[in-house]
Amino acid sequence: MSESEGPLRERIETWMVGQMPIIRMHGGESVVRKADPETGEVVVELGGACAGCGISNITADNIKADLITDFEEVEDVRVKVPSAGDHTNSTVEGGRGGELQYGSEDPGHF
Secondary structure, eight states, X not given: OOTTSSOHHHHHHHHHHHHOHHHHHTTEEEEEEEEETTTTEEEXXXXXXXXXXXXXXXXXXXXXXXXXXXXXXXXXXXXXXXXXXXXXXXXXXXGOXXXXXXXSSOOOOO
């Protein structure tokens, strides 16, 4: 599947696993919550060891910039990072399609 084939959400999930392996290497997790090709809005949640990590804001900024650059239909990216103490291991292998839920409010941790 090329980068322009398949549903946007699946393509972003695949991209996250391939382009951001450091998240999993450091015990973190990622879940694509929203990927709307009509509006260009993408929401990614980080969890696991990302909670309270001192560089999670840098990771979030890199995800935002790279998704906008690598996917022409992506215009707005929000990356939600849980506060320290919200650790969870509920995502599935590879950081895809997991169950992280930190609510609909942007926690503003970055």
